[in-house]
Structures are given as structure tokens and as C-alpha cells.
Amino acid sequence: xxxxxxxxxxxxxxxxxxxxxxxxxxxxxxxxxxxxxxxxxxxxxxxxxxxxxxxxxxxxxxxxxxxxxxxxxxxxxxxxxxxxxxxxxxxxxxxxxxxxxxxxxxxxxxxxxxxxxxxxxxxxxxxxxxxxxxxxxxxxxxxxxxxxxxxxxxxxxxxxxxxxxxxxxxxxxxxxxxxxxxxxxxxxxxxxxxxxxxxxxxxxxxxxxxxxxxxxxxxxxxxxxxxxxxxxxxxxxxxxxxxxxxxxxxxxxxxxxxxxxxxxxxxxxxxxxxxxxxxxxxxxxxxxxxxxxxxxxxxxxxxxxxxxxxxxxxxxxxxxxxxxxxxxxxxxxxxxxxxxxxxxxxxxxxxxxxxxxxxxxxxxxxxxxxxxxxxxxxxxxxxxxxxxxxxxxxxxxxxxxxxxxxxxxxxxxxxxxxxxxxxxxxxxxxxxxxxxxxxxxxxxxxxxxxxxxxxxxxxxxxxxxxxxxxxxxxxxxxxxxxxxxxxxxxxxxxxxxxxxxxxxxxxxxxxxxxxxxxxxxxxxxxxxxxxxxxxxxxxxxxxxxxxxxxxxxxxxxxxxxxxxxxxxxxxxxxxxxxxxxxxxxxxxxxxxxxxxxxxxxxxxxxxxxxxxxxxxxxxxxxxxxxx
Amino acid sequence: xxxxxxxxxxxxxxxxxxxxxxxxxxxxxxxxxxxxxxxxxxxxxxxxxxxxxxxxxxxxxxxxxxxxxxxxxxxxxxxxxxxxxxxxxxxxxxxxxxxxxxxxxxxxxxxxxxxxxxxxxxxxxxxxxxxxxxxxxxxxxxxxxxxxxxxxxxxxxxxxxxxxxxxxxxxxxxxxxxxxxxxxxxxxxxxxxxxxxxxxxxxxxxxxxxxxxxxxxxxxxxxxxxxxxxxxxxxxxxxxxxxxxxxxxxxxxxxxxxxxxxxxxxxxxxxxxxxxxxxxxxxxxxxxxxxxxxxxxxxxxxxxx
Numbered sequence: 001x002x003x004x005x006x007x008x009x010x011x012x013x014x015x016x017x018x019x020x021x022x023x024x025x026x027x028x029x030x031x032x033x034x035x036x037x038x039x040x041x042x043x044x045x046x047x048x049x050x051x052x053x054x055x056x057x058x059x060x061x062x063x064x065x066x067x068x069x070x071x072x073x074x075x076x077x078x079x080x081x082x083x084x085x086x087x088x089x090x091x092x093x094x095x096x097x098x099x100x101x102x103x104x105x106x107x108x109x110x111x112x113x114x115x116x117x118x119x120x121x122x123x124x125x126x127x128x129x130x131x132x133x134x135x136x137x138x139x140x141x142x143x144x145x146x147x148x149x150x151x152x153x154x155x156x157x158x159x160x161x162x163x164x165x166x167x168x169x170x171x172x173x174x175x176x177x178x179x180x181x182x183x184x185x186x187x188x189x190x191x192x193x194x195x196x197x198x199x200x201x202x203x204x205x206x207x208x209x210x211x212x213x214x215x216x217x218x219x220x221x222x223x224x225x226x227x228x229x230x231x232x233x234x235x236x237x238x239x240x241x242x243x244x245x246x247x248x249x250x251x252x253x254x255x256x257x258x259x260x261x262x263x264x265x266x267x268x269x270x271x272x273x274x275x276x277x278x279x280x281x282x283x284x285x286x287x288x289x290x291x292x293x294x295x296x297x298x299x300x301x302x303x304x305x306x307x308x309x310x311x312x313x314x315x316x317x318x319x320x321x322x323x324x325x326x327x328x329x330x331x332x333x334x335x336x337x338x339x340x341x342x343x344x345x346x347x348x349x350x351x352x353x354x355x356x357x358x359x360x361x362x363x364x365x366x367x368x369x370x371x372x373x374x375x376x377x378x379x380x381x382x383x384x385x386x387x388x389x390x391x392x393x394x395x396x397x398x399x400x401x402x403x404x405x406x407x408x409x410x411x412x413x414x415x416x417x418x419x420x421x422x423x424x425x426x427x428x429x430x431x432x433x434x435x436x437x438x439x440x441x442x443x444x445x446x447x448x449x450x451x452x453x454x455x456x457x458x459x460x461x462x463x464x465x466x467x468x469x470x471x472x473x474x475x476x477x478x479x480x481x482x483x484x485x486x487x488x489x490x491x492x493x494x495x496x497x498x499x500x501x502x503x504x505x506x507x508x509x510x511x512x513x514x515x516x517x518x519x520x521x522x523x524x525x526x527x528x529x530x531x532x533x534x535x536x537x538x539x540x541x542x543x544x545x546x547x548x549x550x551x552x553x554x555x556x557x558x559x560x561x562x563x564x565x566x567x568x569x570x571x572x573x574x575x576x577x578x579x580x581x582x583x584x585x586x587x588x589x590x591x592x593x594x595x596x597x598x599x600x601x602x603x604x605x606x607x608x609x610x611x612x613x614x615x616x617x618x619x620x621x622x623x624x625x626x627x
Numbered sequence: 628x629x630x631x632x633x634x635x636x637x638x639x640x641x642x643x644x645x646x647x648x649x650x651x652x653x654x655x656x657x658x659x660x661x662x663x664x665x666x667x668x669x670x671x672x673x674x675x676x677x678x679x680x681x682x683x684x685x686x687x688x689x690x691x692x693x694x695x696x697x698x699x700x701x702x703x704x705x706x707x708x709x710x711x712x713x714x715x716x717x718x719x720x721x722x723x724x725x726x727x728x729x730x731x732x733x734x735x736x737x738x739x740x741x742x743x744x745x746x747x748x749x750x751x752x753x754x755x756x757x758x759x760x761x762x763x764x765x766x767x768x769x770x771x772x773x774x775x776x777x778x779x780x781x782x783x784x785x786x787x788x789x790x791x792x793x794x795x796x797x798x799x800x801x802x803x804x805x806x807x808x809x810x811x812x813x814x815x816x817x818x819x820x821x822x823x824x825x826x827x828x829x830x831x832x833x834x835x836x837x838x839x840x841x842x843x844x845x846x847x848x849x850x851x852x853x854x855x856x857x858x859x860x861x862x863x864x865x866x867x868x869x870x871x872x873x874x875x876x877x878x879x880x881x882x883x884x885x886x887x888x889x890x891x892x893x894x895x896x897x898x899x900x901x902x903x904x905x906x907x908x909x910x911x912x913x914x915x916x917x918x919x920x921x922x923x924x925x926x927x928x929x930x931x932x
Contacts, residue, residue, distance in 0.1 A: 002633055021634040021680075024664065044665040045735055046824055057737045063661045064738065067634040067682060114733070132823030133732025278630065281674060438669035614711070615728055 008069050010035070011079030022278075025069050026050045026061040029076060036197035037077040037106045037190020039405075041135075041355045042437040048134030049103060049355055051110040052076050058114035060133070077106040077190035080113060089113055090188040091164040092151035093144070094180065100138035102187030103355040103405030107134050109188055112148045120156060124149060125613035137354055137406050183403075195374050195402040196359030200430035203361070204233050204273040206423055207280035208416075208433070209287050210442070211262035211269055214512040215296035215309060218261055218269070218289060226272055226286040231279040234427040235287070236419065237270045243391030247414045249381070249518070250483035251320065253312055256389060256418035261294065263311050263477035264512055266442035271419050273431050300451070300474040300509040311477060311510040320475045320508035321483040323490040327562050330457075333466025333501030337457030341538050345454065345530040349474070350447035352519060356405020357440040362420035363430040370397050370421050375404040377411045377518075385414060390421055397421075409518030413445055413480050445480050445517025448473040448508070450489075450526035454534050462542055462549040466501035469493045471527055475508040476515035481522070482508035489523030491563050495531040496572045497553040502562045540590050547580050547587075628674045629667035636682045640689075640801065644770035646681050647797060654679040656799065658689070658704045659738040661731070662747045684740065689801060694719045699761075699805045703742025707754065711736070719807035721916075722832045725815035726757045729830075732823040742800045745782060748792050748857075749826075750891075755858045757815060757832040758782050759850035762806040769798040779804065786857045808848070811836045812917025814909040818901055828894070829853040829901045833909035837873070837917045844868045844914075849906070854898050855890040864906065873914065875922045882907040907931060 003018040010033065019028050026043075029035040029052065038061060041049035045063040052061045053075035054068075081087040086094065089112050099105045108131065115122055115130035122130065127148045128141075136144060153159040166180065186192040223235040238245065238259040245259060246252035258269045270287050274280040295309040302308055303318040310316055334340055360374030370392060376382050379399035387397045404411060416433055423431040435443070455468040471489055475482040490506040506527070508516075521528075539546040554572045561567065579585075584598045637643045647654060655677045657663055667675040683689055689704035694715045701716075707730050710716055710723035717724045730736055730753045744754035745765060765785045768777045782803070785793050794800065811834040819825030834848040847868040852858035864884045871877055882903050889898045908931040911923055921928055 004634060021632065022628075022630045044668060045661060045731075048732075048734070051734060058734050059737055060734050063659075063664050063735065065634060065657065065660055065664075065680070065682070067636055068660075068684070070636065111734075129728075129822075130733055133734050278628075281628065436669060442669075615724060 004067050004070070006066060006070050008071065009073045011075060019066050021067065023066040024062055025052070025054070025059075025064040025066050028066040028069065029061060029074075030197075035076045035078055036193060039103055039106060039194070039356070040196070040434075041103065041107075041357070044437065046135070047104070047107070047355060048111060049107040051107040051114075051134065053110070053114070058110060077110055080109065081189070086185060086189060087113070088154055088164065089116065089148070089151040090185075092147040092154065093188040094184040095164050096143050096147035096150055097178065097181065097184075098139060098143040098147040099181065099184045099187040101354065101356070101404060101406040102183070102192055103194065104134060104136040105187045106190040108136060108144055112144075112151070115148065116152055116155065120152065122152065123613065129613050135355065137352075137408070192403055194356055194359065194405050195361055196356070196432075196434040198361050198373065198402070199432070200361065200363060203430040203432055204275060204423070204427060205277035205280050206271050206273045206420065206431050206433040207277065207284055208268050208419065208439070209270040209272070209284045209289070210439070211258060211265060211267040213262055213291050213293055214265050214298070215294040215311070216262050216291035217294060218258060219292050220288075220290045221270060222288040223270060225288070226283040229279065229283050229286060231274045231276055232272055232283050233275065233429065234273040234423055235270060235283070236422045236426055240422050240426060241389060243389045245389055247385045247389065247418065248479045249378070249412060249481040251479040252385065253314070254478040254480070254515075256422065262291070264514055266439075266514065267477065268416075268419065268443070271423060271433075273423050273427055273429075296512040298511055298513055300449075300472045300507075300511055303509050303511045304472070304507070309512070311512065315510060318510040320479050320510055321486045323486045323504075323506045325490050325493070325502060325504040325562060327499075327503075328466070328501035330466040330468050330501045330503045334455075334457040336459070337465045338460045339538070339541060340455065340457045341534065341541060342453070342455045343534055343537060345452045345533060347447075347450045347526050347529055349449040349514070349516070350519060351441055352406070352408040352410035352444075354406025354408060354410060357437055358411070358416055358435040358444065359433065360402075360417055360420050361430060361432045362417070362424040364424050364428060368396055370425060371400065372398070372417045372420055373400040373402050374417050374420075375402050375407065375411055376414070376417065377404065377407045377409070378414075382414045382417055386418060386421055389418055390425065408520050409481070409522065410444055412518045413515075415444055442514065445515050445519070446476070447519035448475065448482070448485055448516040448523065448526065450474075452527060452530040454530050456534055456538060458538055458542065460542065462539070462544045462552045464497060464499045464553050467494050467499055468503045469505070469527065469530070471506045471530075473506065473508050473523075473526065474511050474513055474516060476511060476513045478515040479508075480515050480517035482516060485516070485518065485523035487523070489527045491561070492524045493527035493531065494562050495528065495535075496555050496570065497550070498555050498559055499553070499562070504562070536590055543589050545587050546590050547576055547585065550576055629664055629680075630674060630676045631678065631680045633679045634682065635679060636685060638685060640686055640768065640775065640799070641770070643681060643683050643686060643799065644775065644797075646679070647799075648770065650679040650681070651796075653677070654681050657682045658684045658743045659706065659740045661735050661739040662743060683799065689742070692716060694807060697807055699807050701741055701803045701805065703745075703800045703802050704740045705742075706737055707731070707739050707741060707744070708733070708736040718809050720757075720761055720805060721808060721811050721813035722757045722760055722815055722834055725813055726753055726832065729753060729815065729817045729822070735824075741803060745785070745803070746792060746794065746800050748786050748788070748790050750789050750856050750858070751827045751830070751853045752858065753817065753827055753830055753852070755782060755786065756830055756850035756852040758803060758805065759858055759860050760832040760834050760848040761808060762848075764804045765800055766802040766804060767794065767798045768801045769795060771797070777801075783858070783860060788856045808834055808836070810917075811846070811848075812913040812915065812919070814912035814916065816905040816909050818905075827853045829898055829905060831902075831905045831909050833906075833913040835910065835913040835917050837914070837919050841917075841919045843873050849909070851885060851888070851902070853891065854888060854902060859888070861885050868910075873919065873922065875924065875927075878907060878910050878922060881910060904931065
């Protein structure tokens, strides 16, 4: 297996190295040379976190075989400015608040650098186009485009360099003023180390064997061949758990690795560690697991029926959690109504798609403290759970939270930290795991897919007399945050509306789908989508303006919620006024239109995608400079 | 993950053929690598172990591009980005820049090659309909009995199905020979989920030449991708357009003609709608780019703009 010989110039320094022939330029830069400012977000050319210049041309280094680096001049984010300094663009990203989790930012800065090198006068449309290969999940892009425009103007002398300068809020005010992020310089420079960027001497790489079945009994697991492989330092399965196995944000129903049976495709079954990540991957295929497929259920409604496949012995009805709320008497409310409207609403499963795939590093320190470093959104809870699972007192378990490259709720679950701990304990060596994007998508929690049946009774003037709401949510194979999501969905189900008679039932149901868990808004989105859509339909049926029907029913200052929480102040009517104005809403019934529509094509809207700003600019050269 | 024991970067066709012969059955050709690396991942081919990777992207003949009066010769390893930044190519192949601007993203276009896009034989490839509209022929070469032998065929004959081509196991796609069509008005239409990094649901290339009066189509080229296993040239639409005057009514008739060709595995209803709209909009834009007047009623023009 002849190694490659790579001689290249990286950030102005000559290097000459031997490298494995299968490496990508990304691996060579990160693992062999330690340039971890270049990130891996997807490994498939989709996200742009790995963008680097090769001979002055910006490329996605996950799509470049390392061999192609031979004889080239490479520039990474670390090379954009002198040590301790920031380039104009990096300063502009800092100034504009264009970094949040920061994981996409080195790639964004590289793409922005390429854009302004190619056209120092690029307008916003052209900037958008040139940054089209880079994805951000936090910022919504506007601050990033603002930053690139700011840098462009400073470079062109249209704005003074002082526009980039520090500007502290006066008199210690922080609300309503721009405050710079303290951690932004480390993000825009690529200096910040995420868990997958960290290394320790003598460190092992862990790879995970996953279930190909949605529901199957594990008849046997034979790891002997994998353990006998040269270079394999450790293999773990559920049998290696010394304490009480089980984790979850509410119910501890998920084993560190599948125990007895698997409940969804992608569930972890075994893990292998080796100094060489390739050996760890190859060893997975040597683990022999015999499965006996079981009937599986993929629909929450089916799972609630008698005779459906049961996932967990403790929950023979497949119910993770049922949250009922009863206020007043809905039958009476419906009887008093002039109009009753019934509809059903469904929402789909959604992946968080943070740019940083799950990663972690674990070691047992000199005092025997099992230490796990990971971008966990819930380290204290994880610490308590792991202590029980590995049968160690709490002072022998330490969690360190590494920078979170985007979470949105998706990193609340202790999905891989337990495996890392077990492997570090078994091998007595530091162990790192870095999920591929595919593993991240197949394994980790999603937003609950939901199905809501909605019945609302109203009087002719739009006043809501009663609502009856039933939401069935697909919780997937494990409980994770389902209980909390069902609570919040129920609490907020009827919306911020003063309704005398309310009946709400939310159900989180086990199925053999990928587990559902925490995701921004935590259950509120699903029921709010139903409530707000339903109100529009009711407004139409009653011939009312949709803003008006909401104002008629809005909770006001001093209101009490459906779960009896006293609200000192309620901003709903102000929010409605602002939304109505911003939308340039034409007053009236939603399905009636006047002669003109004021809500189209104005401020706050944009036309659909059009063909290349650059082609348009080429057709009329005068637009190539910013007015 | 793409795993190899040896990675060979070759400097000439001769060397490449020797390496292919030496490692027959245990090698894979690589150029831009932008299709191969994502292919060797979970959910697609998974981990792929290939003993020898043979990188042909630096072979000079595969990078050459030559424009003469009537033909354009493109080396198979010419990156897609060259259609945007080489004015000679843009002039001779008027639909290629419009295709290139929608192709993947700025970074991938610098690596991805035109030959790779053809060899990959995706039904949704962005590059193949424009090549077909330009009457492109693939140039295939092999080393047999000590000498390099070459053959040619039309791109639409070369492409035989999803991932399937007429390439023999000892052959390399070395180049593409296209008709230069300077002065033609061009349009490339594409729809996908977003602007960058998106696979076409449907894509369409149109080239139109008007006569001196600008009132009649002298020549038209249309080719479409994404609606069946292989891209296809819309020859019936082309002859219909040449046969009569240039009117809004006839453009709308032309737009109706290829709707029945939709034979995709999924979303046929949607694609039929798209095909009708695309042909109309592509012709409208191409006619305007060829110096013709706007033909459609203003509201239709606005709707399709």
C-alpha cells in the first residue's frame, strides 16, 4: 500500500508528507496537519464547511482526493490573516454578528473571501450566488450577507475602516442595541475547537455498528473476529454496561447500545475502537449479529390499536405519555355555538441538520474520573444518568461541554456519550467518535410528526366557546423528550386565546421509526399550526377578518391560561397590530380580495430565484459596480 | 468512504491506458471526483474498496479546448466553470454558460468535469441536454494491440440509461466534439428544491437562430433531461418551429408537444406542467436572446419571466 508523497505550500509554509492514498484533502489538512479550522459538515459537498483555496481556487476539500494537493498552494481559514489578527472580512463577520454556533463560519468566510477576490464590487445578489454552496442553519444568512457587504465597502473605501471598530453599548445597555459576541473572533478565525477537532495523545477512534432492522430480537452478537483483528483495541456491546442501563430526558428507556432487541433502523448495537479509523470501520463488518425480525409498527395510530407490535414491555399500549387538559364543559360550549368547525392537521418529521455532526472525546483521568467532552445540551442530567449506568459515584463522572455547532434541541439526548465512556473505561485510552452526516440523520431525534384533530365552536361574532383538540404524535422508538414535548404541546394547544371550555389530549406514541425528541418550540409548533390554520378557516366561514377573530378572542393583561397560569401582561394584540401592518394586510375575509393587492412584491418580500446575477451583470456591464 | 491502496495521477493517455491494463478489474477512473466521493457513502454505495484509483484529470489532452469556425472540441476533464469564464467557449456554445451557472455551486464547478457529467449518465444531469442541443459527439479511446484507437458517437446514443453508457471496459471518454452555434439565442431552464447544489427535477436547453427578418425561426435546438431514463432531443418540436412563422400561438403549440414524453419514475403530473412551462419560457427567452421581439401577451410574458 504505497503512501502518497505530498509536497505543497500550506498558508505560505512548505510541507512534505507521506499520506494514506485514500485520504481526502479535508482529512489530510485536519488529521495529518492539524488545520482544524476547516470543518467537516457533510462529507458530500453539500454544506461548504470544508472550503479551502487550492492554487487560488476555492474548493470543497471533502470532494478533493488528497493526491490532488501534490504541488499546489493551499490556503485555509487559518491563513487568511497574520496570527492574532483578523482579515477585513473576519472583522466584518464579527462586527455584523454573523456567527452564531460558528461551525459553518470558517467555510462561509472562505467563500466570502473568494467572492470578493473574484469581484470586489459584487452586489448582494451576486454575493448570495457566490455563497450558494455554503449552508448556515443559525443565522438566516442576512447577517452573513451584511458582513460581506460591509467588508466590501471597507475594502473599496466606501466606508471607513472605523465601521469595523468595536462599539460598546452605552451605559451598560444590552437590550435593543448591538452587542458583539465575545466568542466571535475564535469562530471567524477557525481557532475554536469543537469536539471533533480535539485530539489527545494515544487516542483511539470509535466506529459504531448499527441496526439494519426496525424491530428485531438480537439472538446473538459475536465480536470475536473483530476483537482478533490487528489494530482493534476494544469492542463494546450492551454486555459491557456495569450498572443500570437506560437513558432518556424523561423516561430512561434507551440502553447505551441495543439490549436484547433493536427498535429502529440505525440503533447502535456495538462499537469498535482503533488507532486507525479505517480499521475501526472495517472491523464493524467482522461483528456477527444474528437477528430475528419482529413485526414492526410505523404509524402512531396503528401503534395505539390492540394487537399492534409492542416496543417496550413497560408500555404495552405503546403510549409514551398522554397529557389531558380539561377546562369548563366543552359539550355545553359546543351547544352554545352558532358554528362548529372540525378539521385535521398533520405535520411531518423534521431533522435539525445542525452543521456540526455529533462528536465526542472521552478519557479516564489519573484519578479514575470518567470524563466526556461533547456538545451536549444537557450535561448535568447526562452526568447523573451516566453515573448510574456505569455504576460510579457522581464524583467519578465528569461532563465537559464543548462548543455546540448547532443543536436546536437535537443534542439533548445522551446518544453516544455512554458508548464513549464504556470504551474509554474498557481500553483505558482516550476515545473519540465523530458521526458522519448520515449517522447523525439516521440516529438522532427528530421533530415529532403529528396528527391533530380539531373541533372548535364559535358564536357568529367570532367568539370561541369551546375547543376539543386531540394530537397523536409519533415518538419513535425511544422516549427521549417526548413527555416534555407532549406537555408543552398540550399547554399551548388552544393558543393565546381566552376560551371558556377546553379539552386537550396529546399523546406521544412509540413506533419503530427514528426517535422523536426536542426541537425548537418543543411541541408548540405542531398544535399552533393547527390552531392558527383552524382560526383562518373559521374566519372565512364566519365572514370575519382573520386579525379581527384573533383580537376578539385574544388573552389580555391579567388573563389566566388554560392551565391556570396568571399572565401579568399579554403582548398578543400588539403583536397582531405589528403583523397586520408589516404584512400590509388588506382588511376583510381571507378569501375575499379587493381590486388591488398591497401585500405583494413590496418591502419584506422578494421575487423567486432568477438566473445568475453574474450573467445579468455580463449582459449589462454597468451593474457590475455597486451603486 | 472511498478506500484505495494506490492512487495514481497520470500525465498522459498512454500512461493511463497502461495503468488500466495493468490493473484491469481492480481500478476505477477518477477525474473531478465530485460524483465518486459522495457515491461511496452510506445510503448509496457505502464504503467502497477499490485497489487502484486512476486520476486522469491532469492529462493535457483531456484538458484541451479548441474552438474553430464550426466545431468545438472539449477535453473530457474540462471543468464546468470554464463555460462561465472562457469567453470563446461562451460564444461558441451559447447555452453552456446558462447551464453552468445553475450547475452545483461555484466550488464544485471548478472540479466537476464535463466528461464526468456525461459518464455518470444521470437522468437528471444538467450538462447532457445542452451538449445534445449542441449536437455533441463523445470521443472514446482505448489502447488495443499497442496503439490507441478512437471512435465517436452522438451523446444521445452513448447514454443508454441511468448510470449506463456505451463505454467499453478498456475505453476512456477523452473528449466531446460539439457544433459551434455562435449567434444563437439560448436558454437553460432548471427546477429543483433550491438554487445551488440541487439535482434537476427537469432541465431544458434551448437554442434558437432567427432569420434576417427576426420574424422566423431558421433553426432551433431543444433537449430535455429529468423526464425519463435518458435526456432526449426534441426533434419534432424543432421541425415544427422551423416550419412556420414565429407567433405566440405557435410557441404555445410547441410547448404542448413534448408533454406526453414525460416517463419519469415519479411526479409525472408535476413534470408535465413543468415541461409545458419550460418549453414556452425557454423559447420566449431564446428568441429574445437571438434578437427577436417579445411575442407573448404581456401578462403571459410576466408570468413566465
